[in-house]
Amino acid sequence: MRPDAVPRDVLEKLIDAAVQAPNHRLTRPWRFWVLTGEAREELGEVMAEAARSGLDTSAGDDVGVVLDRERAKPLRAPAIFVVGIDQEPSDPVLSMENVEAGAAAIQNLLLAAHAMGLAAIWRTGASVYSPSVKRHFGLGDEDVLLGFVYVGYPAVTPPEVERTAMGKVEWWDGRRP
Ligand SMILES: Cc1cc2nc3c(=O)[nH]c(=O)nc-3n(C[C@H](O)[C@H](O)[C@H](O)COP(=O)(O)O)c2cc1C
Numbered sequence: 068m069r070p071d072a073v074p075r076d077v078l079e080k081l082i083d084a085a086v087q088a089p090n091h092r093l094t095r096p097w098r099f100w101v102l103t104g105e106a107r108e109e110l111g112e113v114m115a116e117a118a119r120s121g122l123d124t125s126a127g128d129d130v131g132v133v134l135d136r137e138r139a140k141p142l143r144a145p146a147i148f149v150v151g152i153d154q155e156p157s158d159p160v161l162s163m164e165n166v167e168a169g170a171a172a173i174q175n176l177l178l179a180a181h182a183m184g185l186a187a188i189w190r191t192g193a194s195v196y197s198p199s200v201k202r203h204f205g206l207g208d209e210d211v212l213l214g215f216v217y218v219g220y221p222a223v224t225p226p227e228v229e230r231t232a233m234g235k236v237e238w239w240d241g242r243r244p
Contacts, residue, residue: 068144068186068219078146084179088171096165097172100149100204107141114140117197144217148176151204152211169213176216186221189214
């Protein structure tokens with residue numbers, strides 16, 4: 068992605084697309100944090116600290132290299148949508164469906180971004196499961212960070228990826244075969 072900033076009204080359109088996602092019981096469970104500028108550096112610091120606790124120096128992890136890599140990650144795009152879900156630990160079905168709605172919202176965001184000529188990628192990694200990264204966004208341990216969606220203007224045209232055929236599909240016409 069190029070480093071050029073994506074205008075606020077464009078970023079708002081992406082959220083507008085995201086929240087059209089299907090959502091059982093209209094819980095609107097999604098939460099978005101849109102990080103630009105130095106907010107990305109701050110996230111990098113939080114990710115580096117989270118990675119530090121998981122380091123195994125006896126296995127040869129080079130602390131400096133690993134932490135620098137974490138710090139640099141959020142700087143790969145001019146805008147990052149952090150997408151989280153407020154969870155309902157007392158209701159496992161609702162919790163699962165909230166996550167599903169959140170994933171659909173991210174897909175909407177990705178489709179809208181690409182339709183608008185932007186580059187966008189959904190990324191996770193260990194940091195989305197880290198309690199301290201969740202805390203950075205005011206989320207509790209039970210809440211879910213669905214990922215980081217990096218958005219920017221494309222610097223390159225990604226290569227065409229060959230999709231597999233339909234996969235495992237059964238066509239049932241009438242009684243179960
Ligand atoms: C839940 C989830 C997490 C992902 N995390 C990463 C990630 O951390 N890093 C990465 O390079 N791709 C990750 N991906 C894959 C990319 O989002 C993307 O699907 C992949 O680069 C292929 O691009 P395409 O879907 O446009 O073909 C993730 C996908 C999903 C659904």
